[in-house]
Amino acid sequence: MILIHCPYCDEKRPEIEFANAGQAHIARPIDPSGESDADWETYLFIRANPRGRHHERWRHVHGCGRFFNAVRDTVTDKFETTYKAGEPRR
Amino acid sequence: MSGFRLETGGRVDRNQPVQFRFDGTSYQGLEGDTLASALLANGVMLFGRSFKYHRPRGILAAGSEEPNALVSVDRGPGRFTPNLRATGVEIHAGLNAVSQNRWPSLKADFGAINDRLGMFFPAGFYNKTFMWPRSFWDKVYEPAIRQMAGLGDAPTAEDPDHYASTYAHCDLLIVGAGPAGIDAALGSMDTNKRIILIDEQDELGGGALADPALWPWLERSHKALIDAPNVTILTRTTAFGYYHDNFIGAVQRLTDHLPKPGDGAREKLWRIRAGEVVLAQGAIERPLVFEGNDTPGVMLSSAAKIFATRYGVAVGKAVVLMAAHDSGWHDVFALAKAGVGIAAIIDVRERVDSALMQEAGRLGIAVHLNHSVMGVSGRHSVRAVQICNNDDYLARRIDCDAVLMAGGWTPSVHLWSHSKGSLKWRDDLGAYVPDQPNENVRCVGGCSGDWDFGNGAVIDVLPTPKDHSRIKAFVDFQNDVTAKDIKLAVREGFRSIEHIKRYTTNGMATDQGKTSNLNGLQIASSALDKPVPDIGLTSFRPPYTPQTFGALAGHAKGALFQPTRTTNIDSWADAHGAVFELVAQWRRARYFPKSGEDMHAAVNRECVAVRSSVGIFDASTLGKIEVVGPDAAEFLNRMYTNPWKALEPGRCRYGLLLKEDGFITDDGVSARLAPDRFHLTTTTGGAARVLNMMEDYLQTEWPDLDVWLTSTTEQYAVIALQGPNARKVLEPLVEGIDLSAEAFPHMAIREGMICGIPTRLFRVSFTGELGFEINVPTAYGRAVWERLMAQGAQYDITPYGTEAMHVLRAEKGFIIVGQDTDGTVTPFDAGLDWAVGKKKPDFVGKRSMARPDIVAPGRKQLVGLLTDDPNVVLEEGAQIVADPKQPVPMTMIGHVTSSYWSETLGRSIAFALVAGGHEMTGDTLHIPMPGKTHIAKVSGLVFYDPEGARLHV
Known part of the structure; x- marks a missing residue:
């Protein structure tokens, strides 16, 4: 069981306290109605599936309840870093 | 010597006889025996039948790597455990063990005909044979295969035992309490580290238990560790899996060794998070590959030494050693000194260390260098071996009742590999050893490869004058894979060991190839004429040894499988005869029947x-x-x-x-x-x-x-x-x-x-x-x-x-999300566009309501359905077609989502999702069901009080 560092609690906790919430840094468009069909499709459905570094969102759902961002290696399953929502991409 | 019990020696208590049963026969063993040592002491060599060919099998090893001697232990209703290794079953008064995979009896087994038909069961037999005719699969092949497949019988009664589980944290976890593991514990004992020391056996010591010279050291060390307040010792505990971030799963067996199961937990699952892990899993001896190497009485040399020195049991009275490694010689010398009769030492090598030759001479043991065993006489036990000179194949016969194999040593890298540590090949050992760690872990002792195993030759199959394609020289004993199966796989084009493994099933049995992987690799390497590292290595996966479902499930069964949420009013409903249903995790009253009432x-x-x-x-x-x-x-x-x-x-x-x-x-x-x-x-x-x-x-x-x-x-x-x-x-x-x-x-x-x-x-x-x-x-x-x-x-x-x-x-046309919708239904599809704020600039999902697929015609839309026969209540989930006369397979245009009898309306009502349904009001649709096709007309969703007059009062 992986240990994940929650940047809000500033503690490493077992992964069962957390829930994955998909790829990170996909901002909802400010004006969705102004988006073309193609752009909206990309926002809704198109996701990266990298081999290696992957930016994703996690929620400390059975802890502080906060969403945060993480860089995880999809090959080794190791977390490189975690950081608060709203902070720049690492 | 009475039977095969040596006069002296061993750690068994000779003043504590223990009565037990095997296949219905009563035997006597000693306190401290395993089922394997106790039966060997009674002269029992035949322990089971092999998986595929139903060949008679005895004991190969003395530890948890044992592939052959799988038994079932019956402790009464619900307490039936199949596939236990006889080498790990501690005997106790009243133990009742039975052999497996045989009918009607172990000695006369009907399935053994498979052995005679062996030429018809090559590698890939199932894939090749049961392809045709297709119609035979359901009625003939599958039932027959199911009848033959599997090892022991699954228990049929509910398990009355309970299983505990706990979390533990430590600074240092040591897996394996042989000399290397004990040394690691002693070395850290005086720090302030919290230490957990785990071993799968009933006492600490590992290999030292078979070396009486180390027993005083062992006793001192054991006492020191017990006295250390920061050391937790877990015996009868198997670390079965190594997971991320030094998280180790282990199962502690608490009651199986006791005469009575008692009221406590049978097993305890330990989930351990360790700062550092030291693996001291030791090494496993490799069998040699030759015809007849699976005959009962052919076993690992190290196992024979353990039976003699730890349990005081001779595995034979005239024992032959077939060696490719020095360690076998030392084992035999120890056996000779313990009083076991040695018939001969045969070594595949042309020359060995002169000190070994001198010691053999001093003990009066005949030695045949540059020779190999080419055959074994005896079916249920060994009677003799045929050996041949490796150069001219000149053969001779040696009478004996046991054959020991010394094929060298394989460091146990199982948990290391679970942790994703890398491995490197060592030509001198003919084995992989740990290389770079992926966690905070290190290996010590035999499993690290950094250990003096002695000298040996790495060999794939022993030389023989016989036709290799006609002999059964076993590599994987539990799955009945022979050397010729692996060669056949290579001939048929398999190159990667991962493919060879799956085609031949080598290493895929419950022992995960502990004794077979390296021999399989060597044979494939020779057949492909490529070095072993080029062929690869199959992955080790948890569990290290099979574990019970009970231990893994723990308390999470029955009512505790998942919590049932109840309301404050639930107790009233219960007291008033409610019939309940589960909605998500909630227990809800479904209806309140009065006496004599059914649900309707x-x-x-x-x-x-x-x-x-x-x-x-x-x-x-x-x-x-x-x-x-x-x-x-x-x-x-x-x-x-x-x-x-x-x-x-x-x-x-x-x-x-x-x-x-x-x-x-x-x-x-x-x-x-x-x-x-x-x-x-x-x-x-x-x-x-x-x-x-x-x-x-x-x-x-x-x-x-x-x-x-x-x-x-x-x-x-x-x-x-x-x-x-x-x-x-x-x-x-x-x-x-x-x-x-x-x-x-x-x-x-x-x-x-x-x-x-x-x-x-x-x-x-x-x-x-x-x-x-x-x-x-x-x-x-x-x-x-x-x-x-x-x-x-x-x-x-x-x-x-x-x-x-x-x-x-439903009478009012109110939908239930998740029943009348399924994750592909828009507000418009559900007839809820009135609930959408058209003037709002944005809300979650708004932009998608203009997506091309959402505005395209032909979407499934929620409508009411009224059957022509008002007494017919459609089945929820029933499929709907427009034309019942169309040929099969019909085009389904929708399905029923909700359907009820409405007592108020005196007829049935239903909702359905139907393609283009909003345009079909009044149309007739058909619902084909077994035996009858129902007819219904599309209606609106509101069946009762459409004006809402009853609401606003």
Whole structure:
């Protein structure tokens, strides 16, 4: 069981306290109605599936309840870093 | 020597005889024996039948790597454990073990005919043979294969034992308490580290238990470790898996070795998080590959030494060693000194260390260098071996009753590999050893490869003059894989060991190839003429040895498998004969049958009561979220399809929640209590999901909004009071709220008191009747319910369950998200476009409602269905076609989502999702069912009181 560092609690906790919430840094468009069909499709459905570094969102759902961002290696399953929502991409 | 028990020696207690049974025969062993050592002491060589060929099999090893001697232990009803290694079963008074994979008996086994037909069962036999004819698969092949497959029998009765589990944390976890593991523990004992030392055997020592010279050291070390307050020793505990971040799973066996199981847990699952892990798993000796190497009495040389020195048991009276490694010589010398008769030493090598030759000479043991065993006489036990010179194949026979194999050593890298540590090949060992770690872990002792195993030759198959394609020289004993199977796989084009493994099943048995992987690799390497590292290595995966389902499940079974959520009113429903159903994790009353009533009679009565007088319903399971803050209305406006900003405090609104893809995900009535405070409700199953979704948007998309979300689902008991007499029942109990239609209209909320308890009183209806939903603090739920029952008695107040609730809401055309929608239904599809705020610039899912696929014609839309025969209640899930005469397979245009008998209407009603359904009102559709095709006409969704006259009273 992986240990994940929650940047809000500033503690490493077992992964069962957390829930994955998909790829990170996909901002909802400010004006969705102004988006073309193609752009909206990309926002809704198109996701990266990298081999290696992957930016994703996690929620400390059975802890502080906060969403945060993480860089995880999809090959080794190791977390490189975690950081608060709203902070720049690492 | 009595039988095969040596006169002296061993760690068994010669003053403690133990009676036990094997295959119905009573035997005597000694305290400290395993089933294997005790049976060997009684001269029993035959332990089981092999998996595929049903060949007679004995003991190969002395530890958990044993592939052959699998037995079942029967401790009474429900306590039947198959596939235990006889080498790990400690005997106790009354132990009842039976052999496996044989019929009618171990000595006369019908399946052994497979051995004679072996030429018809090559590698890939199943893949090649059962391809045709197709029709044979269901009736002939599969039942036959199922009959033959598997090892022991699965237990049939429920397991009466219970299993404990615990979490543990330590600075240093040591796996394996042989000399290397004990040294590691002693070395860290005087630090302030918390240390856990684990070993799968019944006592510490590992290999030292078979070396009497080390016993004094072992005793001193054991005492020192027991006395150290920072050291926890877990024996009879198998570390079965190594997971991320030094998380190790281990199972401790607590009662299997005791004469009586007792009341305590049978096993305990340890989940250990360690700062550092030291692996001291040791090494496993490799068998040699030659014809007849699976005959009972052919075993690992190290195993024979363990049986003699640890258990005081001779594995034979005239023992032959077949060696490719020095360690076998040392084992045999130890056996000779313990009083075991040695017939000869045969070594495949041309020359060995002169010291070995001298010691053999001194002990009077005949030695045959540059020779190999080419055959074994005897079927149920060894009678003789045929050996041949490796150069001229000149053969001779040596009479013997046991053959020991010394093929070199394989470091146990199982847990290291679980941890994703890398491996490197060592030519001198003919084995992989640990290289770079992936966790904070190191290997010590034999499993590290850094250990003096002595000299040896690495060899794939022993030389023989016989035709290699006609002999059975076993590599994987448990799965019956021979050297020729691996060569056949290579001939048929397999190159990667991962493919060879799957084609031949080498290493795929329950022992995971502990004794077979390296020999298989060597044979494939020779056949491919490539070095072993170029062929690869198969992965080791948890568990290291098989573990019980019980240990892994722990307490999570039966009622504790998952929590059942109950409301405060549940106990009343239980006491009044409710029939329950599970909705998500909630236990809900489905209906309240009176004596003699079946479900339909009860539901009909409950529905009629609500329509004609008053019904009472426990709605406490509704999801509830308190939304508070200056931006609460703005937030809800962005989340829900409906407009919220203009909703006045004291009023309610039906809210429809979409996902960003435009499909309905939840709904519920919500109330505005104050300008900055809303009381939301969600579906029973959707509460957590909706809160998560709202938190997501609030935290990550709109962190500028000043809003708090709090789950209040379990803070309120909710009682729905529904029916024309609802107000009359409620009125005398309520203080501070004017219940009149003018003061308290439909879709309003008031705060006040009921029965002296503060309440949030909703005037809402999921039945189409005058209705109230009374929210009180959870602890008061049942008390208020009982007061309402008493007050309503004069109106024959009737408790109703979820089934009647479903019928009543369907009569009114109210949908249930998740039943009438399935994640592909838009508000328009569901006929809920009235709930979409057209003027709102944005809300979650709005943009998707203009996606090309969403606006395209032909989408499945929710409609009502009325069967031509009013007595036919369609099956929910039934498929719908337009033309029943079309050829099979028919084109399905939709399916029934809800279907009920409506006692109020005197006929059946249904909802269905039908392609283009909104344009089909009045059309006839067909629902083919087994034996009959039903006919129905498309209608609107509202079957009862379409004007809503009964609501606004």
